């Protein structure tokens with residue numbers, strides 16, 4: 707499957723021009739999973755040396771409005787971004803700060819909340835603090 711072609715279609719479907727910059731941002735996010743604005747900027751330097759942080763930020767925001775990109779907010783970390791995908795929660799390592807996606811359809815939680823409270827859930831983000839496999843290994847070596 708060609709990701710760039712998918713992103714081109716996605717942008718066009720949302721009435722957006724598929725510019726080289728937007729595609730680069732999307733490919734970077736796809737490759738890294740989650741990335742901060744600074745990280746995306748850093749990754750863009752070799753290919754787009756003249757692209758400013760502001761331009762990247764503006765492009766991200768435009769794509770967020772179309773639900774192509776999502777914001778990932780994690781306590782104590784700068785805002786990360788990711789390519790929008792359905793039904794997943796985030797596992798965040800307390801030791802190294804790595805963010806892992808875990809596929810889980812949370813719609814059952816949302817319907818339970820709505821049924822029991824009468825509220826309408828408009829947005830939800832589930833984050834679990836973990837100690838990741840790598841950090842667990844490291845700490846077992848030092849014992």
Ligand SMILES: [Zn+2]
Pocket residue numbers: 799800801802803804837838839840841842
């Ligand atoms: Zn870790």
Ligand SMILES: [Zn+2]
Pocket residue numbers: 739740778788794795796806807
């Ligand atoms: Zn994610």
